[in-house]
Amino acid sequence: MSGFRMDQGGRVDRGARVNFTFDGKPYQGFAGDTLASALLAAGVTLFGRSFKYHRPRGIMGAGVEEPNALISVDRGGGRFTPNLRATQIEIYEGLNAKSQNRWPSLKRDFGAINDRLGRFFPAGFYNKTFMWPRSFWEKLYEPAIRRMAGLGDAPSEVDPDHYDAGYAHCELLIVGAGPAGIDAALEASGSNARVILIDEQDELGGGALADPSLWPWLERSVKALQAAPNITILTRTTAFGYFHDNFIGAVERITDHLAEPGHGPREKLWKIRAAEVILAQGAIERPLVFEGNDVPGVMLASAARVFALRHGVAVGKNVAVMAAHDSGWKDALALAKAGVGIAAIIDVRDAVDAGLVAEAEAKDIPIYLNYSVIGVNGRHHVKSAQICSNDEYLGGRIACDALLMAGGWTPSIHLWSHSKGSIAWSEDWGAFLPDKPNENVRCVGACGGTFSFGKGVNLGQLPTPKDPATIKAFLDFQNDVTAKDIALAVREGYHSVEHIKRYTTNGMATDQGKTSNLNALQLASGFLDRPIEKIGLTTFRPPYTPQSFGAFAGHAKDALFIATRKSPIDSWAGEQGAVYEPVAQWRRARYFPRSGEDMHAAVNRECLAVRNGVGIFDASTLGKIEVVGPDAAEFLNRMYTNPWKQLEPGRCRYGLLLREDGFITDDGVSARLAPDRFHLTTTTGGAARVLNMMEDYLQTEWPDLNVWLTSITEQWAVIALQGPKARDVIAPFVEGIDLSPEAFPHMAVREGMICGVPTRLFRVSFTGELGYEINVPAAYGRAVWEVLWDAGEAHGITPYGTETMHVLRAEKGFIIVGQDTDGTLTPYDAGLAWAVGKKKADFVGKRSLARPDIVAEGRKQLVGLLTDDPNEVLEEGAQIVADPNQPVPMTMLGHVTSSYWSATLGRSIAIAMVAGGQGRMGETLHIPMPGRTIAAKVTAMVFYDAEGVRVNG
């Protein structure tokens, strides 16, 4: 034996040396080592500092259950991962691992003062102490607590890795490839069923990897599984969550164990749908609860077995075993057989299986039955264990360099619980076992209670003659919860297990209580004097182990995070230097700055260009729905507030759409192309919602109507030409349509050709100027735009963006649904009474317009606002009051919904929602702002060309 590395045995490759560093110090291990096994082999016992008390901590487990040894791995270049379990980190050449939660160093940690002040830090300490004064919490208490109590640092750089994701479907999914999982897979091999076998470790075998007698079987079985064409094997893959209908989430770690991370994805998120699931997750050994059970060198007996028989590492040269379960004896005997010195076997029970005792005696191992460990000497590593007989409280000291705990086994029912399967208490196991399934799933092996590790005794804490109030016997090692914290919680009135958990934080660390839940439950059961099955288990929730954000984000990052919809003319705007803004999922040109212009200057210029000449605007994002069928007019008549049946083909109408509760939900100009064909437009953001609403009524309320609805938003590009010269620009390119004002008046639609392509030409205006909205097939959008652009140059054509569109429409008092309305405005509130068909018997929302609260006085209504100071542009969203001298809290009358500088008018304009607004014309209201109050007069909403003559050109 060299150091703690055994000369033979284990599955490590002694010929393949691997160099790595821990806290900057170089170490060497073998291929097949974990960080934990390689450091233990080098004699390292100290791996971290505990969360709250900063106590020195070593390795407790050998796998996923490890609560103490949380490690950061820094691969450079932004590849930094905190809070990895040392027991699951496969070492590779150049691995750079660091301990956490210590300052300035792991051995001399300033925060360890918390341990001596321990009696000041009981459960609920933070809640009780740092409540007052409140203002101290954010600035002083919380940052200080976060510095002192914590896990690893969050990465500070952008993660350069990418992450894959995929769906998989199978007849059978087996989670866990220990003996039970492998047997289940072998049984299904060779059939037609697609089988997926996943395991979190780097090789199949689970518990068999620490049992050399099973290795020949394991080798044969793995070969058979690899050869079976119907079986897919995923190693280094953690099934982290079990969701509805046998949908299992799993993350495969692809590059973390490689010396070079390479170019492939770091992890892959598997979304697996299985007809049947077999859970073979095994069981996790429980620690025992006694003073000093967290000293480095105190660990699970099963872990010591894994290190010795799988990794060839002795966790000590003289190892004592504290057992409450037969498996501790078996592990001790296996270690002894492998050459590890056993100092003693101490068992809390007074009688143990005679065969086990005889075997131990045959190996000259000292045996102490009906004894308990009541203390551990040593701070950074175990030096000896204090033991005591349970009845006479006589004891002594056993020299040892490691102390193993065998507290019994807890079946891993995490995924079973995610699937909402019921559980039942098993006295034999001292744990809950799966009971009735809620999905097509079963548990096999230890996690199903069908494989036994032997007999044991269930107890919350080892007997001790010491005053329980003075000792630190740990339950939850990661969150530093002790037995006396549970006692305190019960004493303070927390009797529900969910409350005890939250008050003490037991089981709330990143390990979700894998080693602590049952011990805490046993203790609570004792303190409450209630049987454990009446107390119940706290709920396990996904994820089984912490997973990276990257795995969940997958490809959905940067440009792929959400789709950006672009119109056919979007690229032209980009080439012209347009500044974009997002509108719903669309990217739209907001304004077209010339060199040296800010937005304000650009928008002023664009506005004047439209009013005095001609502007060109990309309106392609408008939602468009084609409504076809003999009952199309009847259908629209029922949906919209306006009458549609008498609308002549070739004419357009402004349509107002309410929800059934009477509130405005959308609007838009729509055209009747033929008796049975309408071209509807909706707001840019409302298209999908409106189509869904119309489909709903059509399918479920009026299935007798013969109407078809089709989304045509993306089929038509829309070029808006607006301004007195608009007709001059398009005239040379239009065929088959008489553009004269008499033949083609405002609010008319014609079909014909423009620039040689088909067009639905609307003569409509959202600016108040003479204007056209030229619909052409999307593929021709940019080409037609460019032709008009070139021809328009002679007329001073100016491209304008959404900001100018907003100003121009506000000057005319045209509302934008969603900006000037908020889901609580009726047509009357919005000043759109004219759009409601008075003679219509019914339409969606009509009955609600007669509801008592809708006809009541004092509702918020849209009005215009003109500031006394014409240069003052109000802030959108600003609150409005009648009396600026009223003490706070003031009576709010409403708020500003739209506000702009109008270059056309040479002053500011605003639209506002004001209580009883339409009855306040001419009244002066006040807008309180930080440090001052702005006065404004209530006016009509139309600020420009109130007679509406300009649209006639």
Added chain:
Amino acid sequence: MILIHCPYCDEKRPELEFTYAGEAHIARPADPSTLSDEEWERYLFIRANPKGRHNERWRHSFGCGRFFNAVRDTVTDKFETTYKAGEPRK
């Protein structure tokens, strides 16, 4: 992720293809103008909201686009059955 059976496609498809559309079997009154305020209130706002079996509407939005009805247990989130719009309550 739940699998939902679309009665029109006659296939079990992932939940992502569907959108929830409120309680089922609440027909729009033939002539709302004849309803009292209380009756209209009941139609507009009052819902069963049961703990347990719930008749509700879903739309196969990213499939056939049809609205249909379902019986789902609001406690277990399990679908008992789905059926076409217009069929009697199940």
